[in-house]
Amino acid sequence: MNRRLKLTIDVTKDPERDALNIAKLAMEEWKDIADDDIHVRELAGGITNRLGFKDHHVLVRVYGSNTEVLIDRDEELRCITELGKISLAPPIHAVFNNGFVYGYYEGETLDATCTALANGVHNKEIAERMAEWHSSKGIEGDKRPTIWDKLLKYLSLVPDEYSTQEKNEQMKKANLSKARILEEIHFFKDRLEKDDLRVGFCHNDLLAGNVVYNPIDSEISFNCESLLINSENIYFIDYEYGAYNYNTFDIANHFCEWCGFELVYEQYPSKEKQYEFFKSYLKRLDGRDPSESELEKWYTDVQRMSLVCHFFWGIWALVQAHISQLTFDYLPYGINRIQYAIHNRPRLFE
Known part of the structure; x- marks a missing residue:
């Protein structure tokens, strides 16, 4: 069961800081790691951030503005979960108000x-x-x-x-x-x-x-x-x-x-x-x-x-x-x- 976090990332302010906080809540094994030891890389204008500690990486994905008009976000999460069961998608670690945290494909x-x-x-x-x-x-x-x-x-x-x-x-x-x-x-x-x-x-x-x-x-x-x-x-x-x-x-x-x-x-x-x-x-x-x-x-x-x-x-x-x-x-x-x-x-x- 994906963790549900009642948090929102505001991409107009400090999305990297918000992404870091959410990732640490999503990843139980990261909770005691110092913030400076987790590297954050912006991938898409604040919409997606890759976070990593040693060899472990996750993506923090924020939904684009107004995209819910075209995309059923609940269906997207269900799709990723189903694909993850057969190793065609990475696992979802947590869902927050306007996005989710999930695994990362190297490459x-x-x-x-x-x-x-x-x-x-x-x-x-x-x-x-x-x-x-x-x-x-x-x-x-x-x-x-x-x-x-x-x-x-x-x-x-x-x-x-x-x-x-x-x-x-x-x-x-x-x-x-x-x-x-x-x-x-x-x-x-x-x-x-x-x-x-x-x-x-x-x-x-x-x-x-x-x-x-x-x-x-x-x-x-x-x-x-x-x-x-x-x-x-x-x-x-x-x-x-x-x-x-x-x-x-x-x-x-x-x-x-x-x-x-x-x-x-x-x-x-x-x-x-x-x-x-x-x-x-x-x-x-x-x-x-x-x-x-x-x-x-x-x-x-x-x-x-x-x-x-x-x-x-x-x-x-x-x-x-x-x-x-x-x-x-x-x-x-x-x-x-x-x-x-x-x-x-x-x-x-x-």
Whole structure:
């Protein structure tokens, strides 16, 4: 049972001090350690801090402002707990009012420019790790694909009008009314539900920053709990969107992330790179080499599902343009992804 702490971290004041105090309450074995002996490293603008003492490290994660509009935090905690039971996520040590303390995977995230993805350096290892996720058994929750309900939920959060004339003009120029977006969602749902698509427990957000690579084959310490790194040395982190979904969504979404936040669509993996991924993925998933016809079907299904990924994150960005306090320009990003999907739909759904 996770410890519940009635404490809040204010990221505008002294988040490192707050994170240290909360970590010492969460970690029983740290209570008598001097503060100066515990090193704190800020990882994400005060939102996440890594704390360590000797070989033991934990993360103190603070929820971003307004993110509860898009993310069910109770479901996120349940997801991490379930994944932890089968060694696919680190343990949660404590939960506080606006975040939680959990274990830490040693290593580095793949670079934010997505070069490591676009070069396919870890294509095989990511494919095999994803297959482990999708074949995992016993994770509780709704076994239906989550994507359709999420699309409708997010669309309902898009404002009829934005707070600035500039944003309203951008939406008008793009010809993206909520009614039109809803029509597109219904089209994809009607077509894809007819296909024979596998469903498994998916990460649903495998961008470069959510893949950790540790080149050293060693034992990770989770403070009295440990996990032996296997030969792949690849781990997935940040489980906010974890849920049952189409396996093809997880794969297609990962391929879309090869394009980066700049949406360099030319970096989307070639058919050859995708086939390399599918071969490793399906061999781990099914225990055998896939046939040529199976590879072609996965290729077709993933290409089609990639358009749903663009709609998902496109609509997500339209909501963020309304609620986020970050400086990222969400609206043109969302419009770009949705328009790209609409433009390519005739080519992939003949």
